[in-house]
Amino acid sequence: MEIPVINLEELEGEKRSTTMSLLHDACGKWGFFWVENHGVDEELMEKVKALVNKHYEETMKETFYGSDVARTFGGAVAEASNIDWESSFFYRHQPDSNLSDLPELLREAMNQFVKQLINLAERLAELMSENLGLEKDYIKKTFSEPYVGTKVASTQSAPIPRLFVNLGDQIEVVSNGIYKSIRHRVLADKNGSRLSMATFYNPGGDAIISPAPKLVYPSQYRFQDYLDYYFTTKFSDKAARFQSVKEMLV
Structure with a gap:
């Protein structure tokens, strides 16, 4: 496996999305990476x-x-x-x-x-x-x-x-x-x-x-309230569901 290489120049063009994904993956799986065109x-x-x-x-x-x-x-x-x-x-x-x-x-x-x-x-x-x-x-x-x-x-x-x-x-x-x-x-x-x-x-x-x-799981919620919400959103993205539950608790 090769150490990820992040080319910051590619953030300015059509490769921005791909480069951001590479950076996210490097941070989440490796914890380090090379940087090119760093300024x-x-x-x-x-x-x-x-x-x-x-x-x-x-x-x-x-x-x-x-x-x-x-x-x-x-x-x-x-x-x-x-x-x-x-x-x-x-x-x-x-x-x-x-x-x-x-x-x-x-x-x-x-x-x-x-x-x-x-x-x-x-x-x-x-x-x-x-x-x-x-x-x-x-x-x-x-x-x-x-x-x-x-x-x-x-x-x-x-x-x-x-x-x-x-x-x-x-x-x-x-x-x-x-x-x-x-x-x-x-x-x-x-x-x-x-x-x-x-x-x-x-x-x-x-x-x-x-x-x-924003990155913490919701806590201190009544399970039945979550269940009621789940049945209306069970086919939606899980992260979005957790975020919605957190907002309900505010």
């Missing part, structure tokens, strides 16, 4: 990657190799099975930022890069809201004001595989389980290192997260 400048992406690598080499690498973790590299695999091989640092973007600590070139490039990523995240949030039958800005409003940060990790040479976990729990909750939060796993390469950059678009700390009421 994030590719040259800027490469520039940020090069500057981040340079920053790691200059500020993090020596510290990591002097750590207790690095000294276990020559030890037995059995003794290293629970060791965290990751060397990482975290950039905060909003609501507060620590980018002032970075070299000027990296700071400027990262600011531009993250603005584009936020635009992409909010566009995808609108598309997911639409697919779920919610108001277009439902997820964006739920996450407001979002916390945005970027984790940069270098997984150094290690004698064993290393797993990373990154869950999208909040979307699974808001969608009432229609969209899935999956485990993000990374296999360390014993022959080299791996640089990853993950920008998180998270709800703000005070955001209240719960399933969208």
Whole structure:
């Protein structure tokens, strides 16, 4: 099976319906997908990657190799099975930022890069809201004001595989389980290192997260009332029937 690929350019033409269906299926069955024509400048992406690598080499690498973790590299695999091989640092973007600590070139490039990523995240949030039958800005409003940060990790040479976990729990909750939060796993390469950059678009700390009421089954209804309604609508769509019952209870 191949990872789904969502081409955002196709949302503008006759393939919009098909693309929206692909996105809905990817969110519901996979929990992740590739995005093409996403609006994030590719040259800027490469520039940020090069500057981040340079920053790691200059500020993090020596510290990591002097750590207790690095000294276990020559030890037995059995003794290293629970060791965290990751060397990482975290950039905060909003609501507060620590980018002032970075070299000027990296700071400027990262600011531009993250603005584009936020635009992409909010566009995808609108598309997911639409697919779920919610108001277009439902997820964006739920996450407001979002916390945005970027984790940069270098997984150094290690004698064993290393797993990373990154869950999208909040979307699974808001969608009432229609969209899935999956485990993000990374296999360390014993022959080299791996640089990853993950920008998180998270709800703000005070955001209240719960399933969208429109996506929750009706509750606390008298069965005979449901049965009376069912007999007049038994050949109709079940989701529409549940929605009608919920509206009857309001």
